[in-house]
Amino acid sequence: MQEKLILKKNPDMVSRVIDDETILMPLYKTSDEINCIYALNKVASCVWGLIDGRRELGEIKEEILKVFDTTPKEVDKEMRGFLRDLKEIKAIKEG
């Protein structure tokens, strides 16, 4: 994982926390995305909450390690998959 990378949220992705679960809904409509919503698991919710266009990925990882009982390797793996998914749905971009 690129520890120094800074990620920004797409302002057209609305996120809400409902019953401890983060739900994302894209407002940008391409034919695939119409009416999609995405529900994030606990770690992903936490990562999403920490992405603010300022924090580096390395810092986010450290925060996750403070909250969850897990190893750096596992966090790396989980974050990599999750961030790839978020990029795919255009929820985040580098910058």
Added chain:
Amino acid sequence: MDKQLLKRNECIVWYNRPQDGVIFTCLKEKKDFISLRGIQARLWTQLSKACSIGELRGLIRKNKTHMKYSHKIENIIKPLIRKGILEYHISQRDKKNPAFPQKYQKYNEFYLNLSRELNSVKNFNKNPNLNLYHKNSIHGSHRHFEKNEVTVSHVYREAHPALGGMSYGARLFRKLNSIKKINPQSTVVEVGGGTGFLTRSFLEEYKRNNHTKDLPRYACCDLSFKFLENQRDANERHHLSYCQANAECMPFKNNSLDLIIANENIADFTAAKVNKKEALDFLGGKIELSAIKDPSVRRSLYWIKFASLDINDATPEFIFNLGAVEFISRVKKILKRGGLVFITEYGIMNGYPTAVYLRGHVEYSIQFNHLIRVAKALGMRVEIHNLAEFFGFKKNIAVIDHCSLGFLYNMLKKDKIDLPFLAYTKEMLRQKIPKQVRYFNNLKFVELTQKSVCHNLNKFHVLLIFKGGET
């Protein structure tokens, strides 16, 4: 086409007039009253359960009077479908909802709310100004709360079993009096009192309770002159003060009031449309308030910052209950120390306000968490309750649903009976119109856990705000 299944629209209430077989139906949303005759009435009776068009054709053929219609049955069905009286029946298996596969059903509400928020923002500028509407376009009369907007207090304005035999206004007095004693020395302002029924029963209960004719100093403040006239007429025997003013900036003296009542009206107060990026830029110190041109947006941003409201989860544009927030800040000034505000309205605890389309105007649901945070930031104590629990509504009682009430109202009009709009139980109706029991068969009565006439009581909240000192 012949295999297509048809069914009745389940929301329809109907009555079959025995002497001529005419069927009356009432449509839910539009509250239209429609009579079906001849072949249409026959089709309706045949459809006691879903039927295919082919089956209906067969049945019609058997009837001598109607057999001539059997080949053009589609032409008879189409207008009934257009009017929403009949529907094509989609079996469970065929029911496809591409947006929501079964496993996502629990997110349905989230999705619908968000869609409502987006639509509310999109149509915001098209909607008439709420203050101007209340000031200039109201014609008064208690029918306003039956035809234009039904309020909970209006349908429980008479003694009701769900409130232990009390009216809404009487029950409100009991509750507020138990929180803060109301006596002849108290100064009370009721905001947006509509037709004045609540005031009347509130004060009657006060008199009964205090064994006195000496009322508290009681003022009615409303933006609508017509409603103030209604309030005066309903309370002729009481000596009250009346003030035509906007509650968002009420002209009462600072530190002068013990109690303020705002029953089901803050959704009528000014709403503002805010741009999230502009708001975040302002909160992040990138732009000054003075750079924002629209005064209502400028004031909204002031309050968002003042109460540290988190708007990160907002859509790119969102609605803010500006008038309700400014009402609370005004209340802080005019209440005495130890004073209390009672507010009730429908709304949400999370998300953002959405438009509610009523006849003649559009109002906005209340984001109660925003109000709570503002009141706290102003240094006041708050309590939030569910309306049904606060008033002690007995939720196992079943009352007539809105569609049935509209239907009954129209039926009785034909009999020259003017039925007041109330949350009737079956028993109440039996006592009120014993000779009309024949209409009762198809009326729907629904438990308050699900619905009260046309309201979901779970969506109504009571916000109590205390200004310092003893309460």
